[in-house]
Amino acid sequence: MFISIDPASGLPIYLQIVNQIKTGIAMGRLLPEEPLPSVRQLALELAVNPNTVARAYLDLEYDGVIYKRQGAGTFVSAQGVEMSKNERRKVLGELIEKALVEGVNLGLGEKELRETFERVLERIMQARQAETVGR
Amino acid sequence: MFISIDPASGLPIYLQIVNQIKTGIAMGRLLPEEPLPSVRQLALELAVNPNTVARAYLDLEYDGVIYKRQGAGTFVSAQGVEMSKNERRKVLGELIEKALVEGVNLGLGEKELRETFERVLERIMQARQAETVGR
DNA sequence: AGTACTGTATTAGTTGATTAATACAGTACG
DNA sequence: CGTACTGTATTAATCAACTAATACAGTACT
Numbered sequence: 001m002f003i004s005i006d007p008a009s010g011l012p013i014y015l016q017i018v019n020q021i022k023t024g025i026a027m028g029r030l031l032p033e034e035p036l037p038s039v040r041q042l043a044l045e046l047a048v049n050p051n052t053v054a055r056a057y058l059d060l061e062y063d064g065v066i067y068k069r070q071g072a073g074t075f076v077s078a079q080g081v082e083m084s085k086n087e088r089r090k091v092l093g094e095l096i097e098k099a100l101v102e103g104v105n106l107g108l109g110e111k112e113l114r115e116t117f118e119r120v121l122e123r124i125m126q127a128r129q130a131e132t133v134g135r
Numbered sequence: 136m137f138i139s140i141d142p143a144s145g146l147p148i149y150l151q152i153v154n155q156i157k158t159g160i161a162m163g164r165l166l167p168e169e170p171l172p173s174v175r176q177l178a179l180e181l182a183v184n185p186n187t188v189a190r191a192y193l194d195l196e197y198d199g200v201i202y203k204r205q206g207a208g209t210f211v212s213a214q215g216v217e218m219s220k221n222e223r224r225k226v227l228g229e230l231i232e233k234a235l236v237e238g239v240n241l242g243l244g245e246k247e248l249r250e251t252f253e254r255v256l257e258r259i260m261q262a263r264q265a266e267t268v269g270r
Numbered sequence: 271a272g273t274a275c276t277g278t279a280t281t282a283g284t285t286g287a288t289t290a291a292t293a294c295a296g297t298a299c300g
Numbered sequence: 301c302g303t304a305c306t307g308t309a310t311t312a313a314t315c316a317a318c319t320a321a322t323a324c325a326g327t328a329c330t
Contacts (some may be wrong), residue, residue, distance in 0.1 A: 083241065092238040099233070104209070106223040107216050207276065281323105293310080294310090296305105
């Protein structure tokens with residue numbers, strides 16, 4: 001697995017797991033229906049209590065990006081967020097606003113904000129395509 | 136003052152203050168060198184301990200968006216973040232990545248991501264211009 | 271100088287988040 | 301059917317975040 005914990009990060013372990021898995025899915029490194037490591041397996045690998053991993057998986061399930069089947073394991077969802085498109089746009093809008101407010105207060109101009117956005121978007125989209133092509 | 140606290144928000148009071156002031160500055164509702172309400176005044180208004188407001192102001196000062204002068208009060212900085220442009224882009228990039236990862240996992244496509252970004256950016260830029268023109 | 275305003279420091283109480291130990295319960299599959 | 305794997309529940313310890321009470325210290329301004 002590609003997950004690594006940084007004890008000095010200050011961010012709770014379970015959130016580090018959540019973030020990295022979310023990023024992995026968004027980047028296409030984890031494809032729909034692909035199994036995640038079992039709670040125990042990942043816990044062992046990260047030298048962490050199984051409950052901590054379970055907590056991360058719980059969050060991810062709540063967000064709809066993974067699903068679980070007792071005895072079988074945990075899997076990446078196939079794009080199944082039960083939210084209206086408007087709600088999803090609202091959530092996204094708030095996160096983008098947060099980023100832009102920060103950017104403006106850092107003294108960055110409209111052009112730089114656009115450039116940074118494009119750069120990040122391109123990177124994500126290219127990563128996704130590279131992954132979905134290779135399998 | 137335009138700040139309002141939502142006790143049910145879950146977000147700490149001091150962070151609600153920080154966010155709203157940052158947004159206010161980014162939107163141009165608060166202009167450089169403009170004074171903020173005193174710690175006591177805002178605390179009274181929000182029915183909150185002065186230290187809570189002070190804590191918010193401390194964060195804002197650390198981020199460089201305000202500065203304080205004993206006896207005189209607290210003021211909006213004039214774009215004074217001491218960070219290289221590269222560092223600032225990195226910070227912004229991380230926040231945008233976070234937003235985009237979330238957006239992708241919500242099932243939004245490239246087009247919708249762009250649209251949402253443009254919508255939010257336009258809103259901020261227009262607000263800024265409206266404010267800076269009116270004074 | 272004195273009064274009334276600024277922000278600051280100290281201390282302490284409360285609460286919730288985080289993680290872990292450990293024991294439980296359900297499913298796969300030889 | 302039983303063993304070995306899944307995830308789950310319970311409980312508890314620890315720690316840090318948050319907020320408040322209260323007292324302190326510096327500046328403005330008449």
